[in-house]
Amino acid sequence: MLGLLAPTLVAVAAAFALGGSRQGLLDGRIRGWPAAVGAFAVELALYNPPLDRQPLALQIGPWIWLASRTLLLAVLLANGLPRRGTVYWPMLVAAGGVALNSLVIAGNGGHMPQSAAAAVAVWGANHIDPDRLQNVAPMGPDTWMPWLGDIFPEPAWLPRPNVVSIGDLALAAGIAAWAFSFLRPSNRPS
Numbered sequence: 001m002l003g004l005l006a007p008t009l010v011a012v013a014a015a016f017a018l019g020g021s022r023q024g025l026l027d028g029r030i031r032g033w034p035a036a037v038g039a040f041a042v043e044l045a046l047y048n049p050p051l052d053r054q055p056l057a058l059q060i061g062p063w064i065w066l067a068s069r070t071l072l073l074a075v076l077l078a079n080g081l082p083r084r085g086t087v088y089w090p091m092l093v094a095a096g097g098v099a100l101n102s103l104v105i106a107g108n109g110g111h112m113p114q115s116a117a118a119a120v121a122v123w124g125a126n127h128i129d130p131d132r133l134q135n136v137a138p139m140g141p142d143t144w145m146p147w148l149g150d151i152f153p154e155p156a157w158l159p160r161p162n163v164v165s166i167g168d169l170a171l172a173a174g175i176a177a178w179a180f181s182f183l184r185p186s187n188r189p190s
Contacts, residue, residue, distance in 0.1 A: 062110020
């Protein structure tokens, strides 16, 4: 998972190296940020004890997760669509990533399909525990749009490597571009 955070850390370091300031983040208003925080809070609660082993969570949890993804997508789109005549592309790239993930999750019963081969490459075994709520499910012959699932193993040398999707990569790139654009010394989006 650190692999998805790395582009943002590099973007922040580059912006500061070029004379950027934290003030840019403070000046950059994120419309709907409480909804985004709420979506992440729902995910955090849903996929951790004690909720992750509750029968109701196992039954409807995947759809609650998809609803939280949809809320996050709405926040990203609200921040990426034209403001004062300018389309703010980093948020649209991030929204595209969330949209791709949401599409494949919806098409696969509320779970992100995960390549068993990629999971083995990262962890040495497939780590999907059927006794608790998971946001992933193993890919099989009936997996819908498997190329949008978690198919890319992060390098083993990263702390806490994971298996990621093309949507995850687009989301990470969009957030990194957003952070850089708000921290750099000039040309901050308005």
